[in-house]
Amino acid sequence: MTALAWLIPCALLLGGIGLAGFLWSLRNGQFDDLEGAGWRALDDDAPAAVEPVKKARPATQA
Amino acid sequence: MAQALIDHAGPASLLAVGVPRATKRSDEPTTTTLVIENMHCGGCLKKVEAALSSVPGVNNARANLSTHRATVTHAGASTDVTALVEALQRAGFKAAELVGTETNDLAAADRDFVKRLAVAGFAAANIMLLSVSVWSGSQGDMPASLRGLFHWLSALIALPATVYAGQPFFRSAIAALKARRVNMDVPISLGVTLATGMSVYQTIRGSEQVYFDAAITLLFFLLIGRTLDMRMRVRAAGAAANLLGLRAQSALVLAADGTTSRMAARLLEPGMHVVTATGERFAADGKLLSGPTEIDASLISGETKPRVASAGDSIYAGTLNLGRPVTVETTAADERTLIAEIARLMQAAEQGRASYVRLADRAAGLYAPAVHALGLSTFLGWLALGYGWEAALTAAIAVLIITCPCALALAVPAVQVAATSRLFGKGVIVKAPDALERLAEVDTIVLDKTGTLTRGEPVLKDGGRVDDATLARAAALAVSSRHPYARAVVRAAAERRIPVSPSMEVLETSGFGLSRHSETGEERLGSARWCGVEDGGDISVWYRCGAAPAVPFEMTDTPREDAAAVIAALKSAGFAIEILSGDQPGEVERIAKLVGIASYAAGLMPAEKLARLSQLKAQGRKPLMIGDGLNDAPSLAGAHASMSPSSAADISQTAADAVFQGELLMPVLETIAVARSSRRMALENFAIALGYNVIFVPLAIVGVVTPLIAAIAMSGSSIAVTVNALRLRSRRLRLGAWRSKQ
Numbered sequence: 001m002t003a004l005a006w007l008i009p010c011a012l013l014l015g016g017i018g019l020a021g022f023l024w025s026l027r028n029g030q031f032d033d034l035e036g037a038g039w040r041a042l043d044d045d046a047p048a049a050v051e052p053v054k055k056a057r058p059a060t061q062a
Numbered sequence: 063m064a065q066a067l068i069d070h071a072g073p074a075s076l077l078a079v080g081v082p083r084a085t086k087r088s089d090e091p092t093t094t095t096l097v098i099e100n101m102h103c104g105g106c107l108k109k110v111e112a113a114l115s116s117v118p119g120v121n122n123a124r125a126n127l128s129t130h131r132a133t134v135t136h137a138g139a140s141t142d143v144t145a146l147v148e149a150l151q152r153a154g155f156k157a158a159e160l161v162g163t164e165t166n167d168l169a170a171a172d173r174d175f176v177k178r179l180a181v182a183g184f185a186a187a188n189i190m191l192l193s194v195s196v197w198s199g200s201q202g203d204m205p206a207s208l209r210g211l212f213h214w215l216s217a218l219i220a221l222p223a224t225v226y227a228g229q230p231f232f233r234s235a236i237a238a239l240k241a242r243r244v245n246m247d248v249p250i251s252l253g254v255t256l257a258t259g260m261s262v263y264q265t266i267r268g269s270e271q272v273y274f275d276a277a278i279t280l281l282f283f284l285l286i287g288r289t290l291d292m293r294m295r296v297r298a299a300g301a302a303a304n305l306l307g308l309r310a311q312s313a314l315v316l317a318a319d320g321t322t323s324r325m326a327a328r329l330l331e332p333g334m335h336v337v338t339a340t341g342e343r344f345a346a347d348g349k350l351l352s353g354p355t356e357i358d359a360s361l362i363s364g365e366t367k368p369r370v371a372s373a374g375d376s377i378y379a380g381t382l383n384l385g386r387p388v389t390v391e392t393t394a395a396d397e398r399t400l401i402a403e404i405a406r407l408m409q410a411a412e413q414g415r416a417s418y419v420r421l422a423d424r425a426a427g428l429y430a431p432a433v434h435a436l437g438l439s440t441f442l443g444w445l446a447l448g449y450g451w452e453a454a455l456t457a458a459i460a461v462l463i464i465t466c467p468c469a470l471a472l473a474v475p476a477v478q479v480a481a482t483s484r485l486f487g488k489g490v491i492v493k494a495p496d497a498l499e500r501l502a503e504v505d506t507i508v509l510d511k512t513g514t515l516t517r518g519e520p521v522l523k524d525g526g527r528v529d530d531a532t533l534a535r536a537a538a539l540a541v542s543s544r545h546p547y548a549r550a551v552v553r554a555a556a557e558r559r560i561p562v563s564p565s566m567e568v569l570e571t572s573g574f575g576l577s578r579h580s581e582t583g584e585e586r587l588g589s590a591r592w593c594g595v596e597d598g599g600d601i602s603v604w605y606r607c608g609a610a611p612a613v614p615f616e617m618t619d620t621p622r623e624d625a626a627a628v629i630a631a632l633k634s635a636g637f638a639i640e641i642l643s644g645d646q647p648g649e650v651e652r653i654a655k656l657v658g659i660a661s662y663a664a665g666l667m668p669a670e671k672l673a674r675l676s677q678l679k680a681q682g683r684k685p686l687m688i689g690d691g692l693n694d695a696p697s698l699a700g701a702h703a704s705m706s707p708s709s710a711a712d713i714s715q716t717a718a719d720a721v722f723q724g725e726l727l728m729p730v731l732e733t734i735a736v737a738r739s740s741r742r743m744a745l746e747n748f749a750i751a752l753g754y755n756v757i758f759v760p761l762a763i764v765g766v767v768t769p770l771i772a773a774i775a776m777s778g779s780s781i782a783v784t785v786n787a788l789r790l791r792s793r794r795l796r797l798g799a800w801r802s803k804q
Contacts, residue, residue: 004208008215012188019184026176036127039104 091121094143096132097307099156101125106155113153117145129300131160144312144324159326160307168296175289178227182282185223186275189216190773193275197770206268213265213272220274224258227281230288246426246471249433253466254280260459271456273463276772280468283780287475291495294482301491302721305708313345314338316389327379334392338383340570341544347401348390350375355385358546361711362692364512364644366619368602380692380711384546386574404668404695408717411672411700420496421744422474426467433465440763457765463772464762465755469779473747476787481740484791489723490733497719500703501737503684507632508675508701510689511643511653513709516619517725518690520546522554523618528605530560532613536605538565539576539587547603547617548576551587583608587615619649625657628727633658635734635798638683642671644693671697688730690714705730732802735795743790747783754779 025031101110107125114123114134125132134146143159150157192212199209228251235251238244254277261272311327316335327345330336335351338344343361354372359365359381368384371377377390378401419427437458444454482492492498512518522528528536537555540548541564555562565585568578575588586593586606593604593612603615632639641662643650650664663674675697678685687694687701690710698704698717706718715721722729758775761767795802 011191012219015184015188019180022180023177026173026180031176033126033128036104036107036125039107039127042104043108 091135091137094134094136094146095160096134096143096146096150096157097160097304098125098130098132098150099304099308101127101130101155103127109153110150110155113149113155114146117149120146130304131300132157143326156308158307158309160303161328165296165300165303168292168299172289172292172296175230175285175292178230179282179285179289181223182227182278182285185219185227186278186282188219189275189278192216193769193773200270209270210265210268213261213274216272216274217262217265220258220278221262223278224254224281227278227285228254231281231284244426244430245423246430246467248426249430249462249465249467250280250284250471252434253277253462256459257463257466260456271769273459273769273772276463276769276776279773280466280776283468283777284471287472290479291475294479294486295495297486298482298491298493301486302493302715305491305721305723306712306715309712311343311345330392332392336390336392337387338390339387339544340383340385341546343382344377344379344390346379346390346392348377348392350377351389351391353385353388355383355388358382358384360512360518360619360645360691364510364691364693366512366516366645366649378692382546401692404692404713407668407672407696408699408713411696412717418496418500420474421499421741422471425470425748429467429470433462433467436465436759436763437461443763444765453765457763460762460765460767460772461759464758464767464775466776467751468776469751469754469783470748472780473751473783473787474744476784477740477743477747477790480787480790481736485720485729485733485736488729488732490729491721491723492719492733493721494719497703498737498740500684500719501686501734502741504637504686504703504734504737506638506640506678506683506685508678508685508687508697509639509641509659510687510691510694511641511645511650512619513690514688514694514707515625515641515653515657515727516621518619518709520550520617521620522550523616528554528613528615530558532605532607533558534560534562535585535607536587536613536615537562539568539578539585539605541565542568543570543576547615548587550617551603551615580607619653621653621657622725622727624726624728628731629657629659631731631798631800632734633798635800642666642674642697644668644671644691668693668696672700675701686734705733731797731800732795735797735800735802736790738797739793739795740790743787747786750782750786751779754782 030037096114098110101107104127107127110125110132111123114120114125114132117136119137120134121137122135123132124134136146147157147159192215196204196209196212231247231250231254234245235247238248257273257277261274261277264272312324313327313330314322314337315325315330316322316337322337330346336345336348350371350373352373353375354370356368357371357377358368359378361380361382362378376393440461441454441458444457445451478495478498481498485492494500509515533551533555537552537560540551541562543549552562565578565580568576570576571588571592575586575592577584577586577588577592579585585608586604588604589602590597590604590612593606595604595612601614601616603617604612605615606612629639639659639661641650641654641659643662643664644666645664647664650662654660654662666674671694675685675687679702684702687697687704688706689695689698689704690707692711692713694706695711695713695717698706698714704718705720705722706714708715708721708723710718710721720733722733754775758767758771761771
């Protein structure tokens with residue numbers, strides 16, 4: 001039974017990390033364009049396109 | 063000349079359009095949202111972003127394929143929206159600026175629901191894990207201390223999660239109670255609060271049974287329903303805003319020094335001089351400074367026959383200039399104008415509809431008092447039988463948990479989501495949240511003529527009277543013009559599969575017609591006077607070659623391709639159908655006979671259309687209004703339900719419950735069929751939910767409901783109603799003699 005003492009906190013912590021990750025990605029706009037994201041993955045010259053995206057986010061959200 | 067003005071406006075506008083707004087803006091980065099019509103794949107996405115990034119002053123451009131929009135961050139003063147739109151146009155995309163933030167607010171609300179859903183899901187999964195251990199342990203050797211620990215852990219997760227995830231329901235319930243009403247959220251909030259509260263009490267007492275899992279799973283299921291519902295509304299609102307955004311006009315403004323510049327119609331101010339080319343719509347209300355010209359006011363009044371307007375006459379935004387290019391001085395919105403009158407009528411008409419009570423709320427009105435009475439009588443019954451207040455309260459709360467309308471609250475949203483997404487796929491955007499319910503009750507269909515039953519654009523009448531050779535020559539002239547009549551001639555040639563090769567050196571004399579010198583003499587296509595015909599009668603287009611007699615090209619407005627078939631199907635389904643039109647009686651009669659409608663009224667003013675609808679309502683009928691014109695807007699707002707084609711005037715599209723796209727009238731059948739079927743399914747779902755209650759409520763009253771039974775009942779009924787609703791997505795539907803193709 002002593003295993004429960006650390007197994008339960010572990011389980012809750014892992015679940016919590018998952019939840020926090022989901023909330024972060026939602027706030028970050030990862031789910032804003034599911035259709036487009038699929039296409040972007042196939043984009044060959046990705047580095048050029050990725051860079052401005054990060055800069056843009058705060059501006060669009062504000 | 064008009065063509066020349068438009069061509070020159072392109073480059074000029076890059077410099078000039080920014081001027082009126084430059085004073086308001088600094089060089090701070092500004093964010094603009096653009097609607098892009100024909101963006102469909104990853105390639106388009108890249109092209110759009112590349113085109114936008116190449117405009118000077120643009121810091122960042124990000125296109126969104128799901129919403130068909132692009133967000134551009136640019137330096138306010140040095141870049142203007144027109145430049146962005148033109149850059150996209152050069153890349154082959156039709157784009158327009160999106161104004162209004164309503165969809166952004168909705169999208170934020172949607173994100174909020176998803177967050178709460180995530181928290182509820184996390185809590186439900188973890189609590190269920192602990193609960194399952196307790197349930198299986200209760201048969202074996204689980205010590206009471208460990209059970210107590212698990213209950214405390216559940217409480218620790220459940221309390222904050224319930225407070226956060228349940229907020230939308232608690233707020234809505236409080237608002238309803240304040241207004242002395244009952245909605246579905248009242249029993250939900252009561253059930254969740256009591257279940258959680260009692261579970262905390264039982265945990266402190268170290269009792270065997272707690273209901274944390276039931277309460278949080280309930281919230282999780284309900285949030286799924288609400289989130290889906292919200293997502294559909296965001297999608298519909300976004301699509302509707304895109305349609306309107308793409309229709310937004312620009313106007314060619316003539317400055318005092320004779321220079322011209324293009325600017326968005328919504329930025330026009332009173333007193334500006336606007337040049338409107340042949341075949342262009344007037345961008346704002348105003349007074350005609352030059353003229354005379356011919357005006358097609360079908361979008362305003364439903365009248366198809368062009369009327370002549372001369373200098374000094376009032377012009378309404380949305381009417382089409384058929385004659386020569388004219389200058390209009392824009393005027394401020396006048397309280398006495400037709401537009402203001404329509405706005406007043408609409409306001410009055412909308413108030414009538416606000417009293418509609420939704421199906422779920424009507425169910426809640428019956429259900430909530432019954433549930434509360436049942437809970438109370440269980441409590442009193444147990445007391446009367448001599449048990450303590452604790453046992454009585456436990457039984458009463460078990461009743462409340464079991465009857466908590468999880469399935470009932472999911473029943474309607476789940477069906478609505480399935481129905482709206484099915485219609486969305488068919489090009490129908492359902493805008494009002496309660497539109498489907500009202501559409502399902504409709505028994506009378508009232509149609510506008512011009513632009514609704516008909517295509518709203520001129521078509522060559524019985525083309526048989528013009529022989530192929532003449533039509534080919536006329537089309538060769540017409541292909542170089544943007545005039546609606548000229549386009550109709552070209553379309554007629556295309557329909558007969560006559561190859562059209564554009565003639566060289568065609569001269570367009572605005573307001574008269576086209577001409578060209580050929581070996582057989584001068585060819586002319588245009589008005590009767592232009593072709594030397596003394597008395598043209600009703601026929602507005604003529605063709606003449608040299609000294610040969612002029613050939614009449616009679617223009618008419620034809621019904622939509624499937625109008626007669628759709629009307630026949632509606633009749634077979636038992637609908638009463640009538641036409642209310644603002645057009646001339648003769649024209650209305652002709653179309654009514656063509657499509658097979660016996661009841662029609664012509665020459666109606668907007669107020670008269672609305673009066674007819676009120677009359678129908680007073681007779682106990684539930685009319686569906688389908689219209690596109692500005693003159694239909696009050697009727698669209700006042701009818702029991704309303705639809706409009708996506709070619710409709712902005713105000714009409716906003717007033718309508720649903721907007722359908724495309725050239726056909728068929729979406730009307732599909733919409734009514736889906737609406738009726740979704741009502742039937744909502745009722746089926748109510749029956750399923752009640753069926754579960756009939757089985758489990760007696761168990762709760764006698765006090766044998768364990769948390770395990772509560773969890774099974776709750777999830778079982780929720781899953782059953784959702785699965786039932788999803789059937790609507792691919793079901794074959796019937797309406798009278800018509801069957802859906804899916």
